[in-house]
Amino acid sequence: MKYTKIPNTDIExxxxxxxxxxxxxxxxxxxxFKQMDYALDSGVNFFDTAELYPVPANAETYAExxxxxxxWFRKTGYRDKIVLASKICGPGDYTAHVRKTGFSTxxxxxxxxNSLKRLQTDYIDLYQLHWPERQTNYFGQRDFKYNPNxxxxxxxxxxxxxxxxxxxxxxxxEIGISNERSWGVxxxxxxxxxxxxxxxxxxxxxxxxxNRTFESDLAEMSIRENIGLLAYSPLASGSLSGKYIxxxxxxNSRFDLFPRFAGRYNSxxxxxxxxxxxxxxxxxGLSLTQMSLAFINQQPFLTGNIIGATTLEQLKENIxxxxxxxxxxxxxxxxxxxNAIPNPAP
Numbered sequence: 001m002k003y004t005k006i007p008n009t010d011i012e013x014x015x016x017x018x019x020x021x022x023x024x025x026x027x028x029x030x031x032x033f034k035q036m037d038y039a040l041d042s043g044v045n046f047f048d049t050a051e052l053y054p055v056p057a058n059a060e061t062y063a064e065x066x067x068x069x070x071x072w073f074r075k076t077g078y079r080d081k082i083v084l085a086s087k088i089c090g091p092g093d094y095t096a097h098v099r100k101t102g103f104s105t106x107x108x109x110x111x112x113x114n115s116l117k118r119l120q121t122d123y124i125d126l127y128q129l130h131w132p133e134r135q136t137n138y139f140g141q142r143d144f145k146y147n148p149n150x151x152x153x154x155x156x157x158x159x160x161x162x163x164x165x166x167x168x169x170x171x172x173x174e175i176g177i178s179n180e181r182s183w184g185v186x187x188x189x190x191x192x193x194x195x196x197x198x199x200x201x202x203x204x205x206x207x208x209x210x211n212r213t214f215e216s217d218l219a220e221m222s223i224r225e226n227i228g229l230l231a232y233s234p235l236a237s238g239s240l241s242g243k244y245i246x247x248x249x250x251x252n253s254r255f256d257l258f259p260r261f262a263g264r265y266n267s268x269x270x271x272x273x274x275x276x277x278x279x280x281x282x283x284x285g286l287s288l289t290q291m292s293l294a295f296i297n298q299q300p301f302l303t304g305n306i307i308g309a310t311t312l313e314q315l316k317e318n319i320x321x322x323x324x325x326x327x328x329x330x331x332x333x334x335x336x337x338x339n340a341i342p343n344p345a346p
Contacts, residue, residue: 001043002322004303006083007201007226009174011125013046013083015297016322017230019308020047024064025054026310032068033075035315040081042319048204048230048306050087050130051115052095059097063118070120085126085230086115087178087204091133102133103155105162112166127163127172128204131179138179140264142213142346156187160197167198176202176230182217189225200227202303207231209240209277209292210270210345212338219301228303231296235307236345239265240292241314242278269344276337284330289314293321295334 002015018039023032036047053065066086073079088111089095091102101107116122134152137144166172175198177188185203192199203222207214207229214222214229222229235241243250244265255265264270274288281291296305309315326334 001319002297004228006126006174006303007228008199009201011083011174013304014044015302015305016044016319017046017048017085017304017306018044019232019306020049020065020069021053021055022308022310023054023068024061025056029068029071031310032065033072034312035309036069036072037076038312038315039319040078042316044319045081046083046085046304048085048232048304049119050089050128051111051118052087052089052098052130057089057094057097062097063114066115066118070118073120079121083125084119084121085128085176086119086124087128087130088112088115090129090131090179103129103159103162105158108159108162108166112171116171123171123173125173126176126202127166127174128176128178128202129159132181132184134184136181136184138181140346142343144181154187156191157195157197160188160191160195164197174198174201176200176204178204178230180205182221185218185221185225185227202228202230204230204232204306206233206346207296207299208234208236208345209295209334209338210236210265210273211343213343213346214301219299222301229299229301230304230306231299231302232306234293234296234305235289235318236265236270236274239270239274239345240277240288242274242281242288245271245275245278264345267344269341273337273341273344276341277334280330280333280337284327286324287317289317290321290324291326291330291334293318294324294326295331297322297324298326 003012049065051063054061135147135150163175188200278288281288307318
């Protein structure tokens with residue numbers, strides 16, 4: 001395994017981070033336990049979860065993933081071996097079954113305390129805001145479109161003050177953001193610097209061969225301001241495993257079980273780009289999965305590559321990608337495809 005540190009901290013984390021959002025829906029608790037056991041044995045010490053998981057989110061399975069992780073901690077006693085990240089969900093129709101109050105002080109307190117109970121721990125190493133409260137371009141929205149009727153009011157200071165209370169109380173070690181844009185990142189940095197409040201250390205955004213929009217402005221922000229990327233959907237919901245090429249739809253795969261997730265990856269451009277990446281990997285004796293993950297592992301702005309799997313075989317291949325170094329020739333071929341078909345699945 002290869003390790004790095006959460007920026008501006010002494011917290012050492014594996015570059016491969018174990019994603020957990022299928023546990024409690026696609027995966028049983030026993031399967032989740034086996035994944036955590038295998039990951040830890042393979043040197044992975046970084047787990048990422050959220051109160052909203054498993055996904056697709058609904059009232060019946062709400063927060064089941066955190067419960068599974070908490071049960072594993074209780075069974076194994078391994079809490080001290082894991083750097084644990086979780087998130088409070090943002091507002092919207094998608095989360096109406098959770099709460100409708102966004103990141104108010106009361107909402108943050110309620111969310112954190114309930115997560116701690118489910119996770120059976122008294123602290124979370126990295127506590128993240130799952131997506132912004134304001135209306136901006138995230139979750140597949142390529143461009144920003146201003147809505148003059150957006151009722152959101154600037155509350156960055158209030159949020160950081162509340163999070164500061166969590167840090168002082170020992171409930172949270174560090175804070176992060178997710179699905180953010182450059183303006184939001186800079187507002188958080190401005191507030192923390194001006195008012196001596198906790199500094200955002202990580203940003204968890206989508207990043208894959210089919211979605212490199214992070215590179216347009218956030219990559220420079222990440223490097224110059226030392227905010228590490230936690231890359232999620234590195235295999236584009238499984239598309240970059242190659243299993244959906246030529247119209248294939250494996251039984252019990254994500255797109256088979258949840259067809260609505262397939263849309264953004266089934267455009268002619270995304271399918272064509274995937275085929276081209278597959279040929280590059282095949283040419284160099286790699287699987288498409290290995291090449292896709294290795295590309296992310298080599299990025300200078302990366303802190304953690306959040307891999308997810310539904311089987312131990314998939315998990316092994318994903319973790320083993322850390323040992324693959326892509327040559328300059330492979331990178332050039334990948335970039336040629338990207339230049340021809342840029343970001344077909346944002």
